[in-house]
Amino acid sequence: MDKSEKSKGVKIKINGEEKIFVGENKRESTEEIPEAASKEQPDDSFEWILPDDSVENKVVLVPTPPKKKMPKLIGFNTHTGKRPGNRSLKTFVIAVFCAILFGSVLGLIAVNTITKEKATDSPVETAITTTASPVVKNDSGGEKGQGMGLKTFLVQGGIFSSEDAAKQIQEKIVEKQVPAEIFKMEDSYYLFLGSAESLISSKELALFLKTYDVEVFWKEIDLKASGISAEEEKTLDVMKGIYSSLSEISSGELRGKETKWDAETLKKDMDKLKDEKLSSELSQMNTHLAAAAKLISEYETSKKDEQLLEAQGKLLKFLKDFQSMGS
Template identity: 25%
Template sequence: MSRNNKISISLRKKEDPISQEIVQAKKEQAASTNAKDSYDYWGESTQMHVHEMPHKGKKPSSPSFMKNIGLSIATALVISLALGFLLLRMFVSVTDEASPTSGAANADMKAVQSTPSATVPVDFPGLDKLIVQAGVFSSEAKANEWKADLTEQSLPSVIWERESQYYLLAGSGANQAEVELIAAELSAGDIPTYIKTWSVSAGNVEVSEAQSSVVNTIIQHLEGKSLADVPVKERKQLLKTWQETEHADGNFTNAIKKWANEGENGIVWLMFAKALEQMKK
């Protein structure tokens, strides 16, 4: 055997597997400690990344969006208050400017309301005429019931209240012959009649200046019993003049309308006379 062909026999024992595991564990522990100290340690894929922030002894500040919201609210409040103040100043200014005018207008209105319409007295003499009475009743309802019956028979009538009695007057005439003709017509319909003189005492009425000419004209025709002689055209003109005046009496208006429409003259006389008595002062 030559020298070059030496046989080496190692006396080192094969390392124990347990010792190798211990050494490996120490190495991993050391590596882990170094990694944590660098604040960039990542564990297994199932572990969370832990990033520790240094504490300087101060509380963390509010998020920036909360600051923005607070600033927006404060700005809106300031703007609202400013606008409200400006609007208040404008309203007070306008009110102050309008007050004198409004005051003057109110004063003028009160002056107009407190000043009564100018009226003039119109005197009329005592009036009387023969009439046909179809009944006298203690209640207006009963008188209206009888009046309705006459109307159904095309017989006009007037209810005239005096001393709590309701007289149903069915016509009037210039003389005895006229009223007897009316009475006969009513009797033919089984309506009881009574002929008598109906009187209206003298007096005066207060009317406007525009109305006075119409009232005076009517009074003249009542006194002269000449309502039937007035042309229809003139009657309608009197009606128009009367209606154009303010505060025209309702009963007097109804009488003129009836007259202008060629109503029965005996009934029209009663309607005018009744209106004058009710308007009398």
């Protein structure tokens, strides 16, 4: 075997070019190797393939961009780096403060709303106060007492400083088929449109009359008849009972409410007044009550609200005459 066959080499492929290293630290190119070397057995050498240094195989390191710092948020779960005990206490205090603030705001809103509703719905109660008349003797020798009162619940259509102003509004209301009577109380003139048996009933009657496009309020009124005799007082007691029954019946029918009243007692009281000898003032008041009772009776057949409204007007006239007694 010749020298070329005995020598062994290492074949390396660098950047696609084959190079053979022979012996110790000796390198020969493939061009100088005799043709016989190429016939050596493949087991005597091995191939190293190194990566290509071309641009395709290069690893480019891209610097990682700096992380943006998130702004700190103030809230219940914000971490402050303090001990857990302090964080829990701070969260609890903030929650309590927010709850108190929220509750206070809601409370103020509720109070303002309720106050406005009360200012709109609350009736104004007016008591008629008149100077008590001293006991005097009338022409027939009878004594006149201190007077008597009548509490009633009315629908009000306005308050005026002059009677002329009240009359102008009265005419407009009457044109709408709604009764209206002017009452003088102290230095003002009140316009009343109806009567009922209680404050709640007067409110319901006011809402009904409002459908006629009139301005309405409701209130309790204390009327007083002064300078009447003991006999007249007894008669007025009977009249007051009749008035209360007729007011409840007529206002109840207008409001669509069922009313309880004693028809037999009402008829008996009215018959009693017919048999008595009444003064001109009491006779006129009795006429108003009888007219109202007749209109209510006719309504039972016709079912027309106009008759009930007219009956309410007669009852207002009765109250006006009651107030003017002894004046």
